[in-house]
Amino acid sequence: LESKISNEDFAEKATSYLEKKQKLVKTKRTIRRNIPAIIVTTIASAVVALICNSMYKNIQESYTSKGLTSVQTIQGFYQGVNEKDTLIVEDFSHGKQMSRFVDSISQIFVINKQRMAYTKGDQGFQTMAHWLFWATTPEKAASSGVYSITNLTVDGKPKDLFINLPRKKDKPAPITVENDINIENGSKSVHKVEYYFIFTEDEKNTIKVNYIEEIVTLDFKKDRWLITKLDRTETPLNLDSQAFKNDYLELLNKYNGEVINAAEKLSLRYPFVPHKTALIREQEKLVEIYNDPFGFAKPQ
Numbered sequence: 429l430e431s432k433i434s435n436e437d438f439a440e441k442a443t444s445y446l447e448k449k450q451k452l453v454k455t456k457r458t459i460r461r462n463i464p465a466i467i468v469t470t471i472a473s474a475v476v477a478l479i480c481n482s483m484y485k486n487i488q489e490s491y492t493s494k495g496l497t498s499v500q501t502i503q504g505f506y507q508g509v510n511e512k513d514t515l516i517v518e519d520f521s522h523g524k525q526m527s528r529f530v531d532s533i534s535q536i537f538v539i540n541k542q543r544m545a546y547t548k549g550d551q552g553f554q555t556m557a558h559w560l561f562w563a564t565t566p567e568k569a570a571s572s573g574v575y576s577i578t579n580l581t582v583d584g585k586p587k588d589l590f591i592n593l594p595r596k597k598d599k600p601a602p603i604t605v606e607n608d609i610n611i612e613n614g615s616k617s618v619h620k621v622e623y624y625f626i627f628t629e630d631e632k633n634t635i636k637v638n639y640i641e642e643i644v645t646l647d648f649k650k651d652r653w654l655i656t657k658l659d660r661t662e663t664p665l666n667l668d669s670q671a672f673k674n675d676y677l678e679l680l681n682k683y684n685g686e687v688i689n690a691a692e693k694l695s696l697r698y699p700f701v702p703h704k705t706a707l708i709r710e711q712e713k714l715v716e717i718y719n720d721p722f723g724f725a726k727p728q
Contacts, residue, residue, distance in 0.1 A: 495600030602651035624700035
C-alpha cells in the first residue's frame with residue numbers, strides 16, 4: 429500500500445515521538461533517583477494529616493464556656509482549678525493575668541505527676557473530697573498532698589464545683605440574655621466569689637488552708653463569657669494539720685469507716701471540709717472507677 433504520510437510529516441512525527449520518549453525516560457530516572465525523598469515526603473504528609481485530624485478531634489472534645497451564663501462559667505473555671513485541669517482553666521479565661529494563673533496550675537499539675545512517678549506510694553495532690561476517702565489510716569493520711577477548692581459561693585450563694593460542661597463538638601448556642609439583660613460582644617459581668625483553698629507544700633504533707641475572697645470580672649468575647657481578672661484577698665486559717673488529721677481518724681473510727689458521716693461531723697469544727705453533696709459525688713466517682721470493666725486501678 430502506498431503511504432499517505434509524506435517523508436517530512438513522518439520525520440516530524442518521529443522526532444516528536446523520540447522527544448517524548450526521552451522526556452519519559454528522564455522522568456522515570458528522576459523518580460528513581462528521588463524515591464527515598466518522595467517516600468519521606470509522602471509519609472510526612474500522611475503524619476501531618478493524622479496529627480491535624482487528631483488535633484481537630486481533641487479540640488472538638490474540649491470543653492467550652494459557650495452557652496454558659498457568667499455564673500456557670502465561674503463554676504466551670506473553679507472546677508478546672510480544683511481538678512488541676514489546665515485545659516478548662518485556660519479555655520475559660522483570657523488575658524495576661526489569667527495566663528499567669530494558668531501557668532501556676534500547670535506547674536502544680538507537673539509537680540503532681542512527678543511526685544506520683546518518682547516517689548513510691550506518693551499520691552500526689554488530691555482534691556479534699558478525694559483525700560477524705562483516701563486518708564483512712566495515719567499512713568495513708570501522710571502519703572498524700574492536697575490541692576483543692578471547697579465550698580464555693582458566688583454572690584453569697586453556694587455553688588457546686590461540678591457542672592456538666594458543654595463540649596465544642598456539641599456546638600452549643602451562645603446565650604443572648606442573662607438576668608433580663610441583653611448580652612453581646614463586649615458585655616461585662618462582675619461577681620464576688622468566696623471559697624477555701626486547701627494545699628500542702630512540704631514533705632510531711634502539712635495541710636494549710638486559706639479563706640479566699642475574689643472579685644471576678646468576666647468579658648463576653650464574641651460568643652461566650654471568659655474570666656479576664658481576679659482581685660483576690662487571702663486570709664490564712666490557723667490550722668493544726670496533725671490535730672485535724674487525728675480528729676478525722678477518730679471520727680472515722682466512731683462512725684465505722686463511714687466517710688460522709690465522719691466528714692459531716694468534722695465540718696462542724698473545720699468549715700473547709702467539703703459539703704455533703706461534693707462527698708456524695710466523689711463517692712459515686714470512686715464506685716464507678718472500682719466497677720470499671722476495663723480494669724483501671726481500684727481504690728485501696
